[in-house]
Amino acid sequence: MEISKREEEYLEAMYILHKNKGIIRVKDIARRLKVKPPSVVDALKKLSEKGLIQYEKYDRILLTDEGKEIAEKVYSKHKLLMNFFIEILGIPPDIAEEDACQFEHHIHDITAQRMREFAKYIQEQCPYVIKQFIKEHIEKRKSEDSSKIEEVGNEH
Amino acid sequence: MEISKREEEYLEAMYILHKNKGIIRVKDIARRLKVKPPSVVDALKKLSEKGLIQYEKYDRILLTDEGKEIAEKVYSKHKLLMNFFIEILGIPPDIAEEDACQFEHHIHDITAQRMREFAKYIQEQCPYVIKQFIKEHIEKRKSEDSSKIEEVGNEH
DNA sequence: TAAATTCTTTAGGCTAAACTAATTTTGGTG
DNA sequence: CACCAAAATTAGTTTAGCCTAAAGAATTTA
Structure with missing residues (x-):
């Protein structure tokens, strides 16, 4: 089907x-x-x-x-993408949300899985480098922003 | 328009x-x-x-x-995504190609730009860690695979 | 150069996914 | 419990993007 x-x-x-x-x-x-x-x-x-x-x-x-x-599969990709965009790339949460909403429907399982592994690996192997990268690219980021990853947009 | x-x-x-x-x-x-x-x-x-x-x-x-x-904008995103998927995440080129073909039309400029910067940064700051990550995740990869990044599928 | 092949275009139709306007059902309240 | 407002549904259209079959143009070849 x-x-x-x-x-x-x-x-x-x-x-x-x-x-x-x-x-x-x-x-x-x-x-x-x-x-x-x-x-x-x-x-x-x-x-x-x-x-x-x-x-x-x-x-x-x-x-x-x-x-x-099916929904859970999509949703878990959504969360993983959000995590990657925000914690690794330092993308603003609202942008990350929009990109995640698109990618989640297209991304291959392999790619999704690999992104998950990469995030874990890099955060363990060189957390400081990531921290530095984020720092250099984020102008203003409110402290509660990263909480957005778990939240699911309770509509305004 | x-x-x-x-x-x-x-x-x-x-x-x-x-x-x-x-x-x-x-x-x-x-x-x-x-x-x-x-x-x-x-x-x-x-x-x-x-x-x-x-x-x-x-x-x-x-x-x-x-x-x-417009075409150039899309195409440059395509290439950058291919690079990221293959060189950073170690995704097989054929899978990377399919994902890139989808993402290129959705991804925000900010996210694309950040991926580009991240790839550069990480390859400069800790090339060995990346190399190791790839190694651990790639079973069999033909030597000419990475050339696929510049190639543009001259149709078979 | 005429015939055959290949490429492009038209005509007509289908489906998914959306919309507006109008109707029906539900659930809360006096 | 009857009424009313909010929510859900139906009916009827629209649009994008695709298809097949058939016709028309261009190119190759004998």
């Missing part, structure tokens, strides 16, 4: 909503993905047909095990 | 064809992007309307200055 990038995004959004507030609502998915509610409903129907979510109209929305598995 | 990711890919393909063989043909664009010729013609018309290429039917195809500028 084919699953598009966009469908992955819907699944990820639902996964995060479920994790954050327990309940998944059309309105909230729409806000996250910056689309209108009718577009969400279309997507829900397709995902439901594919067995990735459990959905009856006007009823609560839930990810199936299969849907959850 | 809005320019889509896909349009960027068309421009980049044409730029590379022009660079490699001087002449840009529908058939070759189609092969590069893995689409059929009619799809290419559709794209050419749109790009022409946007002033990014010079195109009259059955006539030669050329990038305009504006089109070339």
Whole structure:
């Protein structure tokens, strides 16, 4: 069964909503993905047909095990990319977030895994060099910025 | 004027064809992007309307200055990503190529620039650590592999 | 140079993913 | 418990990007 990038995004959004507030609502998915509610409903129907979510109209929305598995895979790539961009490259969190949101759907497992290993390796082998690199490239960075890595944009 | 990711890919393909063989043909664009010729013609018309290429039917195809500028921007990101994936992370060239082809259209300029700086910095500050990381993660890598960074897939 | 082959283009159609406007359902409140 | 506002859904369009089949142009070759 084919699953598009966009469908992955819907699944990820639902996964995060479920994790954050327990309940998944059309309105909230729409806000996250910056689309209108009718577009969400279309997507829900397709995902439901594919067995990735459990959905009856006007009823609560839930990810199936299969849907959850896909969402988790995407989401773990998201977190790893955020970590790499912020802790290794020193990219501002809002930029990192946008890049991560795109890359997570395209990146090969090998590349993702290697980035994870690289971050670990380099931080163990030469933490000072990394620290220095970050320092040289970050003008102003608030102390709580790095907390953004775990956070998942509770929408404003 | 809005320019889509896909349009960027068309421009980049044409730029590379022009660079490699001087002449840009529908058939070759189609092969590069893995689409059929009619799809290419559709794209050419749109790009022409946007002033990014010079195109009259059955006539030669050329990038305009504006089109070339966009293509070069994308292509330079492609090369930088290839370098990063291969030389820093030790990703196999064929995988690196696929990831680069996706990322090049999404990555922020800041992130791209930072990756470039990071690669330079780390290779100067602790080349041995990088070498060691690569060594530990590469099983079999043919000696000519790294030449792939400059090459641009003269299609098989 | 005429025929054959290859390349390009047109015509017509399909799908994914989005939108607006209008309708239906739900859930909270007086 | 009836009403109302908010949320969800349906219906009907639009657009980008792709396709196949068929026609038209250009190039190669006998």
